Amino acid sequence: MNVFEFMITRRESLWHLTVEHFYLVFLAVLIAVIIGIIVGIIITYSYTASVFALTICQVLMTVPSMAMLGFLLPFFGIGFRTGMIALVLYSLLPIVRNTYTGIREIPNSILESAYGMGMTPWHVLLRIQVPLALPVIMAGIRTATVMVIGIAAIASYIGAGGLGELIFHGISRTQPYRILAGAILISIMAVMADLILGWVEERLMVR
Amino acid sequence: MMQELRRKWKGWILVPAILLGLAIGLTVYVVNNPGGTMAARMLTYPSIFRYLREHVLMVLVSCLLAIGAGVPIGIMLTRPRFRSIGRVVENIVNVGQTIPSLAILALFFTFLGRGFNTAVFALWLYSILPILRNTYAGIMSIQPGIIEAAHGMGMTPLHVLGRIELPLAYPVIMAGVRTAVVINVGTATLATFIGAGGLGDLIVTGISVGRPIIIFTGAALSAILAILLDHILGQIEERLVGS
Numbered sequence: 359m360n361v362f363e364f365m366i367t368r369r370e371s372l373w374h375l376t377v378e379h380f381y382l383v384f385l386a387v388l389i390a391v392i393i394g395i396i397v398g399i400i401i402t403y404s405y406t407a408s409v410f411a412l413t414i415c416q417v418l419m420t421v422p423s424m425a426m427l428g429f430l431l432p433f434f435g436i437g438f439r440t441g442m443i444a445l446v447l448y449s450l451l452p453i454v455r456n457t458y459t460g461i462r463e464i465p466n467s468i469l470e471s472a473y474g475m476g477m478t479p480w481h482v483l484l485r486i487q488v489p490l491a492l493p494v495i496m497a498g499i500r501t502a503t504v505m506v507i508g509i510a511a512i513a514s515y516i517g518a519g520g521l522g523e524l525i526f527h528g529i530s531r532t533q534p535y536r537i538l539a540g541a542i543l544i545s546i547m548a549v550m551a552d553l554i555l556g557w558v559e560e561r562l563m564v565r
Numbered sequence: 566m567m568q569e570l571r572r573k574w575k576g577w578i579l580v581p582a583i584l585l586g587l588a589i590g591l592t593v594y595v596v597n598n599p600g601g602t603m604a605a606r607m608l609t610y611p612s613i614f615r616y617l618r619e620h621v622l623m624v625l626v627s628c629l630l631a632i633g634a635g636v637p638i639g640i641m642l643t644r645p646r647f648r649s650i651g652r653v654v655e656n657i658v659n660v661g662q663t664i665p666s667l668a669i670l671a672l673f674f675t676f677l678g679r680g681f682n683t684a685v686f687a688l689w690l691y692s693i694l695p696i697l698r699n700t701y702a703g704i705m706s707i708q709p710g711i712i713e714a715a716h717g718m719g720m721t722p723l724h725v726l727g728r729i730e731l732p733l734a735y736p737v738i739m740a741g742v743r744t745a746v747v748i749n750v751g752t753a754t755l756a757t758f759i760g761a762g763g764l765g766d767l768i769v770t771g772i773s774v775g776r777p778i779i780i781f782t783g784a785a786l787s788a789i790l791a792i793l794l795d796h797i798l799g800q801i802e803e804r805l806v807g808s
Contacts, residue, residue, distance in 0.1 A: 420795045421788040422751035428768040428784030432777035508665025512755065516772065525671045529758055534675040541668040541675075552663045 361542065364535040372524075376543060379520035382438075382510045383551075386445035387503050394450050394502075395495065398457025399483065408458060415451035423448065423509045427516050441510065441518025448509055449502035456498025460491030493562040500555035507548045511540075521547070576800045584793045588786060595782045604776045607767065617786060620763035623681070623753045624794075627688035628746055635693040635745075636738065639700025640726065655701060662694045666752040674759040684761035688752055692745035699741025703734030736802060743798040750791040754783075764790070 365372060401408040418426075426444050434440040464487060472482045488495075514522025524540025527533070592613055599605040642651040673687040707730060715725045731738075757765030767783025 417792060420747055420791045422754045422784075422791055424751070424754040424765055424768055425784035425788045425791075428771070428780040429788075431772065431780060504663050508667065511665055511667045515758075515769075522667065525667060526758070529671070529674070537671045537675050541671040544668045545664045548663045548665055548668075549660055552660075 359535050361535045361538045365539050368539075372539065372543065375519070375521050375523060376547070379507070379510055379522075379544070379547065382441065382445065382513070382518060382520050383503065383506050386442055386506055386510070387449050387499065389442075390446050390449035390453055390502060391499060393446070394453030394498075395457050397450075398454045398495075399461065399488075401454070401458055402461045412455060412458065415454055418447055419451045423512050427513060431516060436517045438518050440516055441513030444513060445506050445509055449506050452498040452501040452505070453495070454498075456494045456501075457491065460494030460498075461487050463494070464490050493559055496555070496559045496562050500552065500559060503555060504548050504552050507544065507551060511544050576796075576803070580796055581793060584789050584796070588789045591782070591785055591789075595778055600778055601776065603774060604778050607770060607776075607779050608782060613767075613782065613786075616762065616764050616766055616783070617790075619681070619761070620750075620753055620765075620787065620790065623685055623688060623756060623761065623763055624746065624749050627685050628692055628742070628749055630689050631692040631696055631745060632742060634689075635696030635741075636700050638693075639697045639738075640704065640731075642697075642701050643704040643730075651701060651705070655698065658694050658698050662698075666691060666748065667755055667758075670752065670755055670759055679760035681756075681761045684753070684756035684759055684763075688749055688756070691752060692749050695741045695744040695748070696738070697741075699737050699744075700734065703737030703741075704730050706737070707733050739798065739802040743795060743802060746798060747791055747795050750787065750794060754787050 397411060401411045421429075423444065426447065427440065430440045430444055434443060468486065468490070469482060472486050477485070510518065510520050511522035511525065514520050515526055521540050521544050524536050524543070528536030528538075528540060592610070595604075595608050596610055596613070599608045641647055642654055669691050670684065670687050673683050673690075677683040677686065711733070712725060712729060715729045720728070753763050754765035754768065756763050757769050764783045764787040767786075768780050771777065771779030771781075771783060
């Protein structure tokens, strides 16, 4: 059996796995966006906190994904939850870092004129800082999403589901077409996500 | 001066020493307290050392070969003759980088079969990408005026490359190498799935026999390795920027 035959005959189960993979990535990035943007905004108010938070995120990113799953496994067990926690942790760094730099890069004169117009700090944050930082934040979300699509494939090993299952089952049963189908679908998903989010980023930049 | 010295001491000696101490302490601890015969069989000094050696060897060989291939290709693409295909190659490299590491390993596994060599080849190809991209971007981002001035002073193209372009692009190239090494250490833990050994073996075996201490040993050692290499390369990068 070759890859294409396999992909056509099994299209229903492949579709199911793709949706599962997408769901895993979407949920993880969504949670990371909510936490990451809030943390990113908070740390712009304190230099010490920003160094602390960014260093922790940097170290977390360096840890190999398989090792992270290994660390979490004894505490959270096999399954969806462990995979989810690992994915959220990995997607935090790019989002926190980009929110922080995006807000930090706004020229002081803009903020001063906003305050001069009598805007409250809340207004400045929501009307000036966040909108201006949006393209940079979006770039962070893009990096996080592409990375998490890859890590979600690894998380299949600990039972989180998704397209990685094809690769792992294919390896253990020595069915190359299954491995290839998994590798191809995951790659397509990552490249597509990169293109679509890149397009969104560009749109935000123009505005 | 004093401050400079203190920062150097901290960067080059203190942090690496702490990380190494942690790794050694952890190894000694788990070998002496494996908590069961099953774990005791996996966690002996020779076996842990073998996994570590396989892992380091995989990363080292693939990264050195990737630097050897990525930097020259990156330089070549910035030469006037190849500049037209530079953009195209850059785009291909960008797409290549979005492909997940597990997918790359799996792809080469189906073509080249199991084993250490397949893993090294896949890692090599995967780590060329950031190095090549950063070499290209680093040289292309130099202001044309600087290079023109160098030509105007009568420097040969080779001189311009060696004395102007490479030194100015060095920090960017080093950043690419650092990215490649960190990704590489992480991907090497997945090499266990294609039968190439490494610290991933400990993690995977630990998961399949349900012994958290084996998982923890493999995970901690590979994490420490990644953080240590990242730190050392960061130090080199900083020194180059400073000088």
